[in-house]
Amino acid sequence: MQLYVVGAGPAGAGAAYALGRAGFRPIVLEAQERLAAKPCGKGIPLLRDVPFPIPKEVVLNEIKYVATWLDGEPLFKYGGEEGYIVDKADLLEHVFAEAGAEVSFGSKYNVRSGTARVNGEVVEVKAGVFAGGFAYYDGERIPVVQYLLKGPLKDVSYETIEVHFDTEIMGYYYVFPHGEDVEVGVGGFAKPQRLWAMLDKFVERDARLRGSVIAKESSAVSVGGVRLGYVRGLPKAGEAAGYVMPLTGEGNRPAAVSGYLAGKALAEGRDPLEAQRRSPITRGVELQRRLLEWTKSMEVRERREVIASLPPEVHAEIALGTFRIPYMLAKLISRPGLMLKVALKLLRG
Ligand SMILES: Cc1cc2nc3c(=O)[nH]c(=O)nc-3n(C[C@H](O)[C@H](O)[C@H](O)COP(=O)(O)OP(=O)(O)OC[C@H]3O[C@@H](n4cnc5c(N)ncnc54)[C@H](O)[C@@H]3O)c2cc1C
Incomplete structure (x- = not known):
């Protein structure tokens, strides 16, 4: 039977990679016309869990430090784990190629009919993994807004990610290198308009960042914890199932791991939900969610x-x-x- 993966994000890549390794040739249905269209900071702060190899060519920055601030005051700089900022579209393309998967662009899976259009023909999607992202998540979501700044910028460290905690909105600003450029954003428990106003002030206050904005984008991130389930018989994976770290909004690695686990279980005839439920990444998301609840209180x-x-x-x-x-x-x-x-x-x- 033909297997499908709905969504060509990190979760879809993880699923396709597992299916490909098990000898299947999945078709990946992607509603957009290109990979990685959804806004993202493209950070992968912990490499060892990622279920597929990350080739050097897609790495834009090697991250050695995390520097933190608390309500404007420096807190600490830490160099524990190595991470990457990646060219997400290139990484996804590489993984789908390694998996031997066909990515069908402009192929929106219709949740009502269980069909999609592939190469001009309507196909019925009977089996596979559902990795359609945050829009299909029924838990709590928060907005994230970000600017792209033209670099190189003086006094920005290109091997450091900056986290500026803001205790008022229970969120944080981030300053991530992006090749020679820089991405600056904020996510938290506030309306997008407020986040944009806050981000404007943040950029304006910082002489390193001021005056370099070249693009803006925004989206949402699922922070409600893991919610496993099916969409028309397809097991959910990735952000659609809540695989995002609720305190940090980190979703690339959790989504990829969850997709991989779902795809592998499917290929081996095991229960994809159970495989995800019992994994360390689920524990990580759930414990973060508990701490988020505590912080909120x-x-x-x-x-x-x-x-x-x-x-x-x-x-x-x-x-x-x-x-x-x-x-x-x-x-x-x-x-x-x-x-x-x-x-x-x-x-x-
Ligand atoms: C501004 C911002 C910055 C972020 N920065 C980071 C970061 O630096 N590091 C990090 O780890 N995480 C970050 N995240 C979170 C991360 O981007 C997501 O959690 C991650 O991409 C989720 O992967 P996914 O594969 O589950 O979903 P997605 O990446 O959303 O992929 C889902 C795909 O499915 C497609 N799709 C949707 N519906 C259908 C359909 N019906 N049919 C076919 N295709 C469909 C979509 O077009 C999309 O390509 C950020 C999020 C935001 C909003």
């Missing part, structure tokens, strides 16, 4: 205090969703009160 002052008190190693475990709990608690030993609160949140929900 805090007064701004407490939120500020908690963020400021966590050592960089603990920030990294949380941000990457790796959550080595004994290691994290050991790092918090000098702050027993906070250690207890974190332990209770992570272990008991």
Whole structure:
């Protein structure tokens, strides 16, 4: 039987890659006319989980540091894990080619009829993976808005990603290199108009960034945690199933992993939902979601205090969703009160 993958984003790439390795030749249905049309910062902060090789040619920047600020004050600079900023379209193209998958552009899968148009013909999609992204997610979503700045910019480090926490909107500004250019954005619990106004101020305040905007874009990100299910018999994967880290909005790696797990299980005749549910990436998303709930319940002052008190190693475990709990608690030993609160949140929900 012909297998299909709906959506040619990272989740679709993960699914196609797993199916390709198992000897299938999936057809990938992509509604848009090109890859990576959806706005994205193109960061992959943790490489070891990514289920397909990332060739050097698609890497725009190698990231060695994360530098953080809290409500305008410098917090720390940390160099724990190596990450990449990638040319997302090139990466996806490479993965689909490696998978031996055919990508059919302008092929919107019709959820009502279960059909799509491929090479001028209507096909019935009977089996495969659904990876259509945030629009099909029924949990909480927040807006993210971003500017592309023409570089190279003086005093911007091209091997660092900057995270500027804003405790008012429970979100953060980011400054990501993008080859020689720079992407600056903000995501959080606020309306897009407010985020644009905040981003304008942020760029205006920073002499490094001011006056270089060449493009703007915005979209949404699913932060409600994992919600597994089916769309007309196709198991959901990626952001459609909530595979985004709720605190950071990181979706490329979680989506790719989830798509891969769903595709592999399908190829092996196992339950794709169960395969995703039992994975470490699900644990990472779920624990972040718990911490997001906790953060939401805090007064701004407490939120500020908690963020400021966590050592960089603990920030990294949380941000990457790796959550080595004994290691994290050991790092918090000098702050027993906070250690207890974190332990209770992570272990008991
Ligand atoms: C502004 C912004 C910046 C971000 N920056 C980062 C970042 O730096 N790092 C990171 O890890 N994450 C980032 N994210 C999140 C990340 O982009 C997504 O979580 C990730 O792309 C999700 O992958 P996916 O494959 O599940 O969905 P998508 O990438 O959304 O792919 C879904 C695909 O399905 C297609 N599609 C939709 N409906 C249909 C249909 N009916 N038929 C056929 N095709 C369909 C879409 O056109 C799309 O190509 C960012 C998000 C935003 C909004």
